[in-house]
Amino acid sequence: MSSASLFSVSDTIAAWLLAHIAYVFPPPVKGWLTSGDVVLGLTALIFSAILLGASMINVIVLIWWERKLLGRFMDRRGAMHVGFAGLLQNFADGLKLFRKDTVRPTQADELGFWLSPTAYLVTSLVIFAILPISTGWNGGSLPLTLLLALVIFSFAPLFIFLGAWASNNKYALIGGMRSAAQMIAYEVPILLAVVAVVVLAGSFDLTTIVMEQRNYWFWAPLFLALIVFLTGMLAEMERIPFDLPEAEAELVEGWNTEYGGMLFAFFMLADYVRYLVGSILVVLLFLGGWTLPSYVPSVLTSFPLAGIVWFMVKVYLVFGVFVWVRASLPRMRTDQLLRLGWMRMVPLALLSVILAALVVAAHCLPVLGCVPSMGG
């Protein structure tokens, strides 16, 4: 694995910048500017800026990827005209939304109406600060990264419902209520599927979970959990077939009916941020993160930043599966969705927890050789 890390890169940039800026100042200021605290502060700023920029660019490329893929599924080409193969189309769309007037309905609650999209976008983006992308390429490294990510991920219904309530619209209200019900219902199977992974990896730390997959990726023993997790993620992301909170056929746009212009762009960006986070979580938990199987020739894994490249390839492929589902399935109904969640997904997830425990027990059988790193 490469020795560079996101922190060291930001640190280098910060130190270099400060050294050049300090050059023009008299000695006392110069000394303070090059002191460790200031460098650390600037490092943190640069660190966040790189994270934000990288994730936003990825989100926009993700939208492009979805549009192109969806176009191919539908026997057409997708965006073609702005930039190479339509790569810049989404920037143009964003620019269009940016210069549009943001209209607030007169009867809407002002604070909630403005607060909800901002908070939704910010809480979605925060998750990137703790997601590891490759060895060393992560922000905070806490013992409970996975749990924290899931907790932040499940903030969404709160802000969605806030926006739906504040916009004072019947469609928005119905959509908001559906959204809350659906997200809360699918938290349970998702967490149970995650428990299976945690049992197998013996840790809540995402980096450790990826490292534990060096022998085999977890999708093989935990196939059931993968299915449950993918389904649950579809529901959490509110994508077809579970996009009933914004089912445009009956609820116009669901909970963001009243939002336009940049506020709508916030919602949409936050949605795609969540799609990205969901795909990243699938890759981290089940598909070996940035690692490749050991039989892959080393020339494929030894070039600089190989981990990040393979990680992103996996993430985009997983998102491709989500797009495929969207292209081929119709939307479900609320009652069918909840029935699927409680009657099918929860038992399957419980079963996968038991399977994970059996796999861990099998590791301690003498014939297979006990794996020492179990239980962290």
Place this chain on the structure above:
Amino acid sequence: MWVNMGPQHPMTHGLWNLRVRIEGEIIKDVDPEMGFLHRGIEKISEDRHYNEIITLMDRTCYVAGLSWEHLFIIAAEEALHIVPPERAEYIRVLSAELQRIGSHLMWYAAFVQDLGLTTPFLYGMRDRDLILDLFQTYTGGRLTYEYMRVGGVRNDLPLGFTARCRQVVDWLMDRFVEYDRLCLSSTIFRERCDGLGLLSAEDAIAYGVTGPMLRSAGSRRDLRKDRPYSVYGQLQFDVATANTADVTGRYLVRMEEMRQAVKIIRQCLDWLDDNPGPVMASQLPRWLGAPYAPVGNEAYLLKRNYPTGLGFSMVEEPHGEAGAYIVNDGGEHPYRVKFRSPVLINIWAAKRYLPGYRVADIPPIMGSVDVCVGECDR
């Protein structure tokens, strides 16, 4: 809580308002409101020469223009005592059946879009374009055709049309299989559609519901068989029926109707290949061609010899049974034109088939009605 679904709402596929009283997610009462697209076609027709009304007929239902032209032409020829040549009748039937496929494909696209299926939406629109291309080759228009005339049709089919048309319908027959695979084999599709919007044949007849909605309840009522107009009596085809009376049944009926339409089209093409001839009646009254008096020669009007009569026609339009009633009291304009729109009645019967289901069921149920507001409001 009364919710206004419309007039600007994705479910409506047009411009009308479905007022729904809901308790939780359950529909308790509905009240369809129409008239947002009322253009007064019946009133305008009173001021128009017969061949000019055909222009309006394209605008009544903008996805089945030729079917409505056919409807009006039959009634107008009856009111004016004109008999068209047989070749024109075959071309009209060919057009009406191609239009039926086009309209059903449009319905298919809109219906699956309501269910959240985006891919078949584009497949339906793509294949409908082939039909529109065919129309373009012989009528010159893709949406508003102005093709049929009192006494025949405007022009004969172009050279090579029948071969091209056969290619298209052969290709479409394969696509119908693909559509069924995309929809009927999907569990979620079946869960969303089975047993929804139930309307028994007795209720359907009492509420005036016609077309695929009635036939999906097991009724074999099809005007093309029961009261053969034009040359339908000489063509072989089956009436598409289903017996589930729900949304899936309507889907099956429309799919089968498209296959039967292909069957009719092939017979028409064979006949047209073998029987060249004129496509306009030869003995047309002069005033049909020159409706207005030449300037400075208004006395010309007095020399005309207008017939009087009544015209009535009913055709099996893609959405249901459409009717036209024309009173011709002598003159170049009809005195009164009255149209029966199947969609108006089918929508209005929502009072019967919608309550009791959920809000999320409204799009598939109303989608299965095949709403075309142009002909509903006229």
Place this chain on the structure above:
Amino acid sequence: MKRDELAASLTARFGDRILGVDAFPGLLGRVRFDSTIALELFRAFRDDLKFVHLTMVGATDWVDHREVFYVLWSDADLVYVLLSTNLPPDAPTIASAVPIWPSANAHEREAWDLVGVRFEGHPDLRRIFMPEGYAYHPLLRSFKIHEPEDLEVKVRSD
């Protein structure tokens, strides 16, 4: 069923309130009746003659009178029949067919809206195409297309 059979059976039952059964191209015939027997005639057509489909209800403004016509279809005989009656232009009122055929509801609302015929006993005789509170019935011959509109739009409060 033939037209003279129909005429005979109707005259036997309703006497001179049936004003005539004329020929009509493509239909079984046109039954002209007195508007006072409307409901009984409709019931006779639906129950005894099995005309279960009500296809069309419309009205024509003939300036000196208003004609209301009904088109019925019989599943047994596979034939249409047209019933027609004349109403005075100052009080064009006739019994509603909704109790016999529920499908008459929308047709009659349309006839009221466009031609101004009142249907007694209709459960919900509102305008259907024109806005509530519109002052004219557009399909009347007295309606001028270019007349300035004094249209007041009502806002419903429920």
